[in-house]
Amino acid sequence: MNAVTTSYRSVFRPGLFEGRVAVVTGGGSGIGRCTAHELAALGARVVLVGRNPDKLHTVAGEIAQDGGKAEGRVCDIRDEAAVAALVAEVLAAHGRIDALVNNAGGQYIAPLETISSKGWKAVLDTNLTGGFLVARECYRQHMQSHGGAIVNIVADMWGSMPGMGHSGAARAGMVSLTETAALEWARSGVRVNAVAPGYIASSGMDHYPPEAGPMLREMARTVPAGRFGNEAEVSAAIVFLLSPAASFISGSVLRVDGARPQVRMGWGEFVASPEVQARQAVRPFDGFPRYEIPKVFRS
Incomplete structure (x- = not known):
């Protein structure tokens, strides 16, 4: 990767999270990596959590190079005892956890009839149970x-x-968990929200099989905004919900999807043209200088 000399171009004020500690699961790549960079640029000490120590070390190094504070901690969030130990270690080291971004997840493309019980459980454990354990x-x-x-x-x-x-089943479960936790934990001054990314050109797409490439490249035609989103556009939504500006928002899901769920059969005329996509109100927000376009979209 080429050396980067520019800092994160966040729309939020400098020092917004100064003195705060934020835990970001799945912080070694994609949206988690981007969010960790933005939080660190805004003054937070970021604890990156994941299973791959090399990825965590790389991202922590990037953040340090850009002037932020971050560290990596290896943990399989599906392991209840390991999660409890992780949180205890972070508190022992820093004395506080002000924010949690439950970002770790993963899935693979497969029709329902081909998914084994083991495969089903692996995805639910990562995308739902693991997030529950870390939040709890x-x-x-x-x-x-x-x-x-x-x-x-x-x-x-x-x-x-x-x-x-x-x-889909795991993510729907997490929406319900978000709403329940927002209700049960409000008495403790804890806000719980969710961010629902739509079609985001993130590094996770690089793990899809080559035969998925044509499908992925065509998907933008079904987005009213006429394009994929990027990692910085998701990170901005996350940071907003963690910020004081969202102090009366809890139990909500903020969609970052260019109105994709509103698409219905035969409604293609609502997709924005390239000329419309160039307008200020809808053009991509480019906040993350280290962002790289997924390989599947490179010509």
Whole structure:
């Protein structure tokens, strides 16, 4: 990767999270990596959580190079004891956890009839159970007494997720969990919301099989905004929900999808033309200098 000399171009004020500690699961790549960079640029000390130590080390190094504070901690969020130990370690090191971004997740393309029980459980454990365990431990060990903010990352599963039914079920479950936690934990001063990314050109697409390329490249034609979103556009939504500006928002899902769920059969005339896409109100927000377009979209 070429050296980067420009800092994150966040729309939020400098120092917004100064003195705060934010945990970002799945922080080694994609939306998690981008969000970690933005939070660190705004003054937070970021704890990157994931299973791949090399990825965590790389992102922590990037953030340090850009002037921020971050560290990586290896944890399989599906392991209940490991999650409890992780949260205890973060609190022992820093004394607080002010924000949690439950971003870790993963899925694979498969029709329902081909998904095994093992495959189904693996996706639900990663996308739903793991997020629950991390949120529960942050609440039990710190936020119950000190308050905080949690953002769960879900997906555009409104109207189903054909080809990824296991992920759709998990994400729908996380929406319900978000609403329940927002209600139960409000008495402790904890806000819980979710962000639902639509079609986002993120590094996770690089893990899809080559035969998925043509489908992915055609998907933008079904988005009224006429394009894919990028990681910085999702990160901005997450940061907003963690910020004081969202102090009366809890139990909500903020969609970042260019109105994709509103598309119905035969409504293609509503998709924005390239000329419309160039207008200020809808053109892409380019906040993350280290962002790289997924390989499937490179000519």
